[in-house]
Amino acid sequence: MDRKERLRQQAIKEIKAFKQNKCWVHGDQLIHGISEPSYGLPSGYDVEVQKRYPFHGLFVDLGCLAIPSDQTQGQTTNICPTCQKEAIVYLDSIEDEEEE
Ligand SMILES: [Zn+2]
Numbered sequence: 001m002d003r004k005e006r007l008r009q010q011a012i013k014e015i016k017a018f019k020q021n022k023c024w025v026h027g028d029q030l031i032h033g034i035s036e037p038s039y040g041l042p043s044g045y046d047v048e049v050q051k052r053y054p055f056h057g058l059f060v061d062l063g064c065l066a067i068p069s070d071q072t073q074g075q076t077t078n079i080c081p082t083c084q085k086e087a088i089v090y091l092d093s094i095e096d097e098e099e100e
């Protein structure tokens with residue numbers, strides 16, 4: 001399968017899951033939750049987490065906009081419980097590595 005075809009397959013999978021309100025990585029039903037963008041992330045890892053666990057709900061990508069902190073609280077988002085659990089484990093393992 002070439003790269004283009006793989007991307008197409010991935011897009012179909014994502015759209016299908018999106019319509020069913022499911023996580024396309026784990027197949028879990030998404031829940032509406034409040035994202036608290038207070039999780040301290042080592043720079044560069046947010047992209048990796050986003051890629052692996054698209055519905056972690058741990059933080060909202062605010063880009064480089066400077067938003068007053070009171071406005072960054074309580075954003076509603078879709079959360080996959082498995083993504084959230086595994087993203088926390090993943091982030092914890094990064095922190096452990098950095099301490100060594
Ligand atoms: Zn998931």
